[in-house]
Amino acid sequence: MAESNKPLLIKRYASRRLYNTETSDYVTLEDIAGFIREGREVQIVDLKSGDDLTRQYLLQIIAEHESRGESVLPVDVLTDLVRSYTSQATSVVPQFLAMSFDMLRDGQSKMAESVGVMNPLSKMPGFDAMQAQQQAFFKAMTGGMMGATKPEAKTAPEPESDDLDDIKAELAALQAKLSKLGK
Structure with missing residues (x-):
């Protein structure tokens, strides 16, 4: 049984497929979003380089939800976030x-x-x-x-x-x- 206080480790292969190390199977972005909704912490790392890709994939999950009309972030907030990167x-x-x-x-x-x-x-x-x-x-x-x-x-x-x-x-x-x- 996995420890719930440790993040769920997801490895990204060179083929860009995502591998759940707990269940030894491939997962999708929607699966990862489901783990997070259930309260799990997730860490996504590149298998070859060891780089932490978690932030990149979380942003991708948010972008996909927003593009499907599941808007949570108002345009003003998104605009302010973009501005914050240059100030x-x-x-x-x-x-x-x-x-x-x-x-x-x-x-x-x-x-x-x-x-x-x-x-x-x-x-x-x-x-x-x-x-x-x-x-x-x-x-x-x-x-x-x-x-x-x-x-x-x-x-x-x-x-x-x-x-x-x-x-x-x-x-x-x-x-x-x-x-x-x-x-």
Whole structure:
């Protein structure tokens, strides 16, 4: 079994194929994006030179999602990022972005905790299923980009299969609406 605190090592061969060293099989960019959404850290290295290619491939994953209309980054933010490469801001931007995402993750965790602890509705029948649906919705809305949230002390029971199908249908409808709004 692989240690989850160690990054998943992906090797890029000269043929540009990507090889998962844990499962001993070839993977795609979408597979790598899935590992990241599940909360795994990933490191991609060139087999021959040993160069770390992780940043290059993560940017490629983001570019592919953006080109398919799954826009997360507004044009203004992208423009500011491009400008930051040609100014003195390059020393500040990475720290600012890292701190912003850390604050977002912490805020998500605190919000999830407060909903479960302080909400009088938490004793209502079906509340756990509703909370699981909200978490699935939030994960779908962020595309899993924020990483895994901290595990809660107690886990919500799995919704029944019919409920899960309903949740998936609702999420698909909401994602379609959001895609239309973003265009």
